[in-house]
Structures are given as C-alpha cells and as structure tokens.
Amino acid sequence: MNLNNIHNVYFIGIGGIGMSALARYFHANKKQVAGYDKTQTEITDGLEGLGIQIHFEEAVESIDTDFLNKNKTLIVYTPAIPIAHKELNYFKNNGYQVIKRSQALGLITENTYCLAIAGTHGKTTTTSILGHLMNECHVPVTAFLGGVSENYNSNLILNGTEVSVVEADEFDRSFLTLSPDLACITSMDADHLDIYGDASELKKSFEDFSKKIKPNGTLFVKNGLPLHGITYGIEDDSDYTIQNIKIENGTYVFDVKTPKTIFKKLQFNLPGRHNLSNALIALAMAVEYGCPIEELGKALASYKGVKRRFTYHIKTENLVFIDDYAHHPEEINAVHQAVREMYPNKKVLAVFQPHLYSRTRDFIDDFAKSLSQFDELLLLDIYPARELPIEGVTSKWLLGKINNKNKKLVSKKELLSQIHRSNSQIILTIGAGDIGEEVKHIKKEFSIEN
Structure with a gap:
C-alpha cells in the first residue's frame, strides 16, 4: 500500500492514545481525517480543535460521504473495537482498505530510520524521553507516543520524517508489524494473558519481535532478560549502567558508564528507579544513533514527563x-x-x-x-x-x-x-x-x- 495515494483516513476508535497520534500525523501531512469514538474526551476535543470531524454514535450514516469513497479512503481501527462494531463491519464487507493501528504505524515507519521501544512496562515514558532527546538534538524525527508529553502537550512530536520513534506494543502482537533499526526491550513480565494464554507465549512474541530488527540493526535489553543484545541496568555490570546515584533537591544526579566512556553528573527529574532505568535506555539508544552527549545531557535535564505517569x-x-x-x-x-x-x-x-x-x-x-x-x-x-x-x-x-x-x-x-x-x-x-x-x-x- 502506498500512503501517498491515500486522500482520506477514517479512524474507528480515534480517541485512543495511539490512534489519536496517528490522526494528528495524517492531518499534519495534509490528509483528510475523520473518525468515530464512543466517548468525548480531552483527546477528541483536541482533535476537533484541529478541524478533524468526529462523531460519537455508532452509525455509518454519520460518516461524511467523502469518506465513503473506497478508492480514496483508508480505514484504520484499534483492536479494542468490538468485532461486531457496525462501522467496522460495513467497511470490511464493502471492499474498503481496512488495517489495524499497528499496520498503519508499520507503513509509516518502514521507510524511516526507526527506533522502537518494547516491553510490558516503561514503553510510554521511555518513548517520550527518547523522542524528546532526539528532538532536542535536532534530529528530523517523528515520535508517536502512548501518552501526552508534558514538554509538548501532545502525543506526537513532529520535527521531520527521516527518523521515527515508536512504542512497540505487545498487545494483540501489534509490534510484529514493525521492522526497527534500533530497538529495546524493557521488561517481559506476564501481561495480556487474555491474548497470549500464558507467559511462555508472551515471551515467544518478544523473541519474535527481536527477530524483526533490520539487518545490521541493534537490540538493547534490560540486564537479566533471556535475550541477546546490548545490556543496560542500574548499578550493575551492564554495557550501559547508571552509577553514583544521588538525590539533590528532588532531582537524580548520576553518572552513566557506556562501552566507550563515562558521562558524569547527568540530571533527571522524574522520581523512581524505574524512571531512571527508562532514562538510561533512552539515552543509550540516542548515543547509539549518534546524538552528541553534551546536547543529550541538557535534553535529559529538561525532560518533564508524561501525563498520568507520576x-x-x-x-x-x-x-x-x-x-x-x-x-x-x-x-x-x-x-x-x-x-x-x-x-x-x-x-x-x-x-x-x-x-x-x-x-x-x-x-x-x-x-x-x-x-x-x-x-x-x-x-x-x-x-x-x-x-x-x-x-x-x-x-x-x-x-x-x-x-x-x-x-x-x-x-x-x-x-x-x-x-x-x-x-x-x-x-x-x-x-x-x-x-x-x-x-x-x-x-x-x-x-x-x-
């Protein structure tokens, strides 16, 4: 599918955090965007403020007729939508191009240099930190976030299209649509057993994701996970590790040891060792990409967080x-x-x-x-x-x-x-x-x- 040939994009479940980021992306790239959601929220209000048409009743009759032109319209839906949804079934039964959110993300990022963050915990904060670091280092990046960044008041950072930063979501095995250049796995704790059945199947999906990395690409893994890659951790023997942690006026101050050097007295304002770990892997991926540490240190100190994350x-x-x-x-x-x-x-x-x-x-x-x-x-x-x-x-x-x-x-x-x-x-x-x-x-x- 060539997205350049698509004029209209219609979202079923447009108010979802991942879906709304895609809606913002397509709108910024001059596509006509509209959608359905069952509930009006601050997210849908923000989309409507951009001029995106949204309705809240499940009815094909409520869709603008221009979006019913199957030759010009792409339908994107979230797996959270019930399989009996009237609009979804109308589009599926009438020959429209219908894809999941993850497939749309895969199409957008396949021709970019892609950095993907996977794991049952830490994805949103890590993606947000990495997107901020890359943006502050003037990388031509688009970052799709699973939460609203406090720095940008948005779940989309749009500063160019050559590089993409994405959450690689394990729900519904969505992350298997991606082919990243750099990827990390933050954790593999059992979750989404309604999808996977048991923890071993979830583990296998992360192994499958690790094989989706492009040739000559790089995988980072949290120290202790049963996968091979560049390791990271806190106060341990990882390839990238945080050392000499202090708290000064509510701010973490620490050193980072990399395979090549040690960065001294970095600062990070989010509390919790889990957030230190998220900051470390974001920093490691930005270093691997080639961002200069002087700019990375300033960017890390200026990171404000994600809404609803502490x-x-x-x-x-x-x-x-x-x-x-x-x-x-x-x-x-x-x-x-x-x-x-x-x-x-x-x-x-x-x-x-x-x-x-x-x-x-x-x-x-x-x-x-x-x-x-x-x-x-x-x-x-x-x-x-x-x-x-x-x-x-x-x-x-x-x-x-x-x-x-x-x-x-x-x-x-x-x-x-x-x-x-x-x-x-x-x-x-x-x-x-x-x-x-x-x-x-x-x-x-x-x-x-x-």
Missing part, C-alpha cells in the same frame, strides 16, 4: 497528590518505591481502580501483595474496558486478599468523602481506566484546603 497535581508542605497510570502489579510496586524514596516519613493513601476482569483474575495474588504495601487503600470497582464481566472476579474478591487493616471498597460517589476521612499526607490515584477523570475533582477539592 504526575503531581498538588505539591505542598501539608499534602501531595500524585496520579499514575500503573495497572499491573509490577508497575504498582514501581510507583510505591518512588513514593517511599521521595517521601520516606509520610503516610500514603492509594486509590486504585483495577483494569480488566482478566488481568485482575490472572494476577490477583500479585495485585493483593503490591496493594498491601500502602498505609491506606481505597479500592474502586473493576474497569471493564473491552471485556464482559467474569463470574466471581470482582474488586470485593481482590479486597479480601489484601493484607491491610486500612482498606475499603468505595464507589466514585463516595471517593471525595472517603479521602477526607484519611489523615495521609500523600494521595495517590492509580489505574488505567477512567480513574483519570476523577483526578480533576480530587485536585479541585483538596487544592482549596492547601
């Missing part, structure tokens, strides 16, 4: 409110480590919304263990996303397994009043569902008092 909403002497996307037990552990490192003597209240019935079922004991670490816990009902309920899989079941005397199952309506009853100095909201919509209410409520 995002501060209140930061006063009396109260700190942080929101994070963590939705897997290992991600919750990483957030817990970061909070304890930054605020070692303060009491922490966690508000968690489980994401997916299948993930809750598959990792129930690990979730219970990770959530037991907080001083207090408020647990919301499971966010179903693309799934139907599974009998017996409930937040009440999870709550019963959590070893914490200060735990409670709450509804969203009760949330503010329950937080008021806490005497914790740190409020932490975590989860990948619609808990992010509660953040503005919590911020408004407690900013008044602080």
Whole structure:
C-alpha cells in the first residue's frame, strides 16, 4: 500500500492514545481525517480543535460521504473495537482498505530510520524521553507516543520524517508489524494473558519481535532478560549502567558508564528507579544513533514527563497528590518505591481502580501483595474496558486478599468523602481506566484546603 495515494483516513476508535497520534500525523501531512469514538474526551476535543470531524454514535450514516469513497479512503481501527462494531463491519464487507493501528504505524515507519521501544512496562515514558532527546538534538524525527508529553502537550512530536520513534506494543502482537533499526526491550513480565494464554507465549512474541530488527540493526535489553543484545541496568555490570546515584533537591544526579566512556553528573527529574532505568535506555539508544552527549545531557535535564505517569497535581508542605497510570502489579510496586524514596516519613493513601476482569483474575495474588504495601487503600470497582464481566472476579474478591487493616471498597460517589476521612499526607490515584477523570475533582477539592 502506498500512503501517498491515500486522500482520506477514517479512524474507528480515534480517541485512543495511539490512534489519536496517528490522526494528528495524517492531518499534519495534509490528509483528510475523520473518525468515530464512543466517548468525548480531552483527546477528541483536541482533535476537533484541529478541524478533524468526529462523531460519537455508532452509525455509518454519520460518516461524511467523502469518506465513503473506497478508492480514496483508508480505514484504520484499534483492536479494542468490538468485532461486531457496525462501522467496522460495513467497511470490511464493502471492499474498503481496512488495517489495524499497528499496520498503519508499520507503513509509516518502514521507510524511516526507526527506533522502537518494547516491553510490558516503561514503553510510554521511555518513548517520550527518547523522542524528546532526539528532538532536542535536532534530529528530523517523528515520535508517536502512548501518552501526552508534558514538554509538548501532545502525543506526537513532529520535527521531520527521516527518523521515527515508536512504542512497540505487545498487545494483540501489534509490534510484529514493525521492522526497527534500533530497538529495546524493557521488561517481559506476564501481561495480556487474555491474548497470549500464558507467559511462555508472551515471551515467544518478544523473541519474535527481536527477530524483526533490520539487518545490521541493534537490540538493547534490560540486564537479566533471556535475550541477546546490548545490556543496560542500574548499578550493575551492564554495557550501559547508571552509577553514583544521588538525590539533590528532588532531582537524580548520576553518572552513566557506556562501552566507550563515562558521562558524569547527568540530571533527571522524574522520581523512581524505574524512571531512571527508562532514562538510561533512552539515552543509550540516542548515543547509539549518534546524538552528541553534551546536547543529550541538557535534553535529559529538561525532560518533564508524561501525563498520568507520576504526575503531581498538588505539591505542598501539608499534602501531595500524585496520579499514575500503573495497572499491573509490577508497575504498582514501581510507583510505591518512588513514593517511599521521595517521601520516606509520610503516610500514603492509594486509590486504585483495577483494569480488566482478566488481568485482575490472572494476577490477583500479585495485585493483593503490591496493594498491601500502602498505609491506606481505597479500592474502586473493576474497569471493564473491552471485556464482559467474569463470574466471581470482582474488586470485593481482590479486597479480601489484601493484607491491610486500612482498606475499603468505595464507589466514585463516595471517593471525595472517603479521602477526607484519611489523615495521609500523600494521595495517590492509580489505574488505567477512567480513574483519570476523577483526578480533576480530587485536585479541585483538596487544592482549596492547601
């Protein structure tokens, strides 16, 4: 398929974080763009602000007639869309060019120098850091991000088309559509078992991804993963490793040892050892590409983060409110480590919304263990996303397994009043569902008092 011959691109699920980045890309490249989503959000509002037509009812009749010209229109859909979706089936049954989001990303990046970030955790932050580093080093790069960068207030960095930086998403085996020049694998913890069935199949998909790297390309792997490549890690014997870590005024200061040299006194402002690891691999890939370390050091220090990744909403002497996307037990552990490192003597209240019935079922004991670490816990009902309920899989079941005397199952309506009853100095909201919509209410409520 030649994208130059496409005039219109229609997105089914245009409000998704990855889909909206593609919509912005095609719009910036002078294509006519429109789409459907079931929910109006800040993301869809932003797209509409660009002049992109979006409707929110599942109906072919709502699509602009120009987009029904099958010779001029490409249909892009997200795997999160139900297979019975009316619009998707109309296009499939009537001879349109219909591709998944990952296939569109593969088409866009196949003729670029592509840097891809894979792993069950850390993809979005690492991709965002790497995109920022490359942009600040004046590389002609397009970076597709799985979150909204605080530096650019966007999930797309557009500074040229010769180089691409992308998240290589393991969900639905999407990353196998890519053929990167440089790639990394940050982690291979079991996840998406609704797709893979078991952890061994997930591991095999990462092995398959490692074989998609172009001839003479380079693979980076976190030290300890069962794959061959350039290794990276923190305070270990990796090819790229962070040493001499200090915290000065809330900022990490550290050295990085590479196979060739040592870079002294780099600075990074995101808390948590997991974020240090993300910064390290982004830096390593930028060095491998050829970015000068002097510029990389300045760029790393100026990186601000990704929205909903350890995002501060209140930061006063009396109260700190942080929101994070963590939705897997290992991600919750990483957030817990970061909070304890930054605020070692303060009491922490966690508000968690489980994401997916299948993930809750598959990792129930690990979730219970990770959530037991907080001083207090408020647990919301499971966010179903693309799934139907599974009998017996409930937040009440999870709550019963959590070893914490200060735990409670709450509804969203009760949330503010329950937080008021806490005497914790740190409020932490975590989860990948619609808990992010509660953040503005919590911020408004407690900013008044602080």
